[in-house]
Amino acid sequence: MLIYRILSTILFIISLPVYAAVRKIEGKSFGWKEKFGDFDAPDLGDKVIMFHGVSVGEVIALENLIKKTKETFPNYKIVVTTGTKTGQEIAHKKYDNIADFITYFPFDITFCVEKFLNKIKPSVVLIAETELWPTFAAYCHNKNIPLFVINGRISDATFKSYRFLKGFFKELFKNYTEILTQSEEDKNKFIQIGAPESKTQVMKNLKFDVKRISADIEIGKGSNRIIIAGSTHKGEDEIVLTTFTKLKKDFPDIKLLIAPRHLTRLNEVKSLTEKTGLKFGQRSNNDTFENNEIIILDTMGELSKMYQICDFAFIGGSFNKTGGHNPLEAIVYDKPAISGPSIHNFRDIYWILGRSKAGKVVKTPQELTNYMAKLLSDKEFYAQACEDCKTVFASQQGAMEFVIDRLKNIL
Structure with missing residues (x-):
């Protein structure tokens, strides 16, 4: 260890000017002091x-x-x-x-x-x-x-x-x-x-x-199956809405709750939702699924508890370079979670989830559509995915x- 400390110090001092210049060019010269x-x-x-x-x-x-x-x-x-x-x-x-x-x-x-x-x-x-x-x-x-x-x-x-x-x-x-x-x-x-x-x-x-949040949620679920798209970022809403529109033709009982990560994008999300031709409402207006196919979750601090009413969830920040968000917020309610390929913030979590049906990482929007269709059409597969959520949590x-x-x- 002493040799390491001596050599690492010498190498650090020698390489410091070059390293500092490179980091500054890359815009990463933060926290140096x-x-x-x-x-x-x-x-x-x-x-x-x-x-x-x-x-x-x-x-x-x-x-x-x-x-x-x-x-x-x-x-x-x-x-x-x-x-x-x-x-x-x-x-x-x-x-x-x-x-x-x-x-x-x-x-x-x-x-x-x-x-x-x-x-x-x-x-x-x-x-x-x-x-x-x-x-x-x-x-x-x-x-x-x-x-x-x-x-x-x-x-x-x-x-x-x-x-x-x-x-x-x-x-x-x-x-x-x-x-x-x-x-x-x-x-x-x-x-x-x-x-x-x-x-x-x-x-x-x-x-x-992660703890469950117990709450009575009045959103008019009825006998419908609800998909949540949580913490979506720019470019992901289009993917989710296109996927939902396709699935709606084969599974008329499904509804979508879409929750943009940043509410500054609300008008953009509303515009994209309008283009689907499907009736939609907003959580802030107390709109429900009784007379809407899509609800935009435009209130603060409600997403975590909303996962308890869904059948499965897409976790956003994963079809761009964000690195994903926490799938366990859905899994804790025994609801399978799906993410796009960008998951580096939670890679270890998906490694654990991916060994069962509790979580799935898809590479493309088409793969997302196919996997959601599998969860909706195969009752036995869906039941096992939900059971795997329980098993994974119990083990960890x-x-x-x-x-x-x-x-x-x-x-």
């Missing part, structure tokens, strides 16, 4: 719990855990770090009223890490998924700061390359208090690349700690309490 440890931190005291999520998906996954931690340990300050600009934006959006300080994770270079830890003084550090930083880990170990990997996972591609560096990782993992993984498969991967078996446990997946819940129990043991 903070990553060098050059920031003004508030007086956090000596009771600090630090969470790190590198980007959007990891930051979102930590949400319920951070809230529960704040509730369970009210005397501790909460610090949240990220590695990307988008992660930082999401962290501020979600945690400004919860966290005591939000900043960037330091470059894994001796002087950057030392400055960072001297300012934050964490009592414990929890790092989400597969962020393994040797210098940071060594400094935590030397300062007797408990360091955890939580929600740990290793992709097949990463595992193939990491296993050739088992000697390196074996030394690295000596600096960690525990490696807490999403699955037995991930646990075995960590052990095979050098993690001590005694320190590596399965905690399940934080992203599955409990991760948040697992981590809270670990924190209780050391704080």
Whole structure:
């Protein structure tokens, strides 16, 4: 590890001018001062719990855990770090009223890490998924700061390359208090690349700690089957509306609830809906499916609870470059979820869902139409998909309490 720290520092200093120039040209020279440890931190005291999520998906996954931690340990300050600009934006959006300080994770270079830890003084550090930083880990170990990997996972591609560096990782993992993984498969991967078996446990997946929202929803469902298109982005409404119009010819009992991600696009969505020739209404006007084929959900904060009335859902942000939205908001109600090909914010979730019929990733609008038709026409297939939603949730819940129990043991 000492050799790594010396060589990485030398290489970092040598390559810094070129790296800085490239990042500036690419428009990605964000958070540099903070990553060098050059920031003004508030007086956090000596009771600090630090969470790190590198980007959007990891930051979102930590949400319920951070809230529960704040509730369970009210005397501790909460610090949240990220590695990307988008992660930082999401962290501020979600945690400004919860966290005591939000900043960037330091470059894994001796002087950057030392400055960072001297300012934050964490009592414990929890790092989400597969962020393994040797210098940071060594400094935590030397300062007797408990360091955890939580929600740990290793992709097949990463595992193939990491296993050739088992000697390196074996030394690295000596600096960690525990490696807490999403699955037995991930646990075995960590052990095979050098993690001590005694320190590596399965905690399940934080992203599955989603709760149902009980609510009476008056929307005139009747005996109709409802498809929800949730959090749609520009370009996706046309896909959904075209698909629905085609399906309506063969399945006259279906209705569509379409929920644009951004209500600033409401007029655009209304215009597109008008072109279908189908009668539609708006949730804000208390319109129902009793006399409409399509309802536009144009109210704030209702989408999550609406999933309970649907038969299945299309999750938006997945036919563009957004990276998808959380399919578990539908799955928690035992409703199968479908997404387009852009799912990088929830790739691990779809990997789990895709092993059953609970979730489906389609590559094209035509494939979306075909899969929806399958759910509508094949009763046995649909029933199994709903049952798989229950099974997946039952197998994955409990991760948040697992981590809270670990924190209780050391704080």
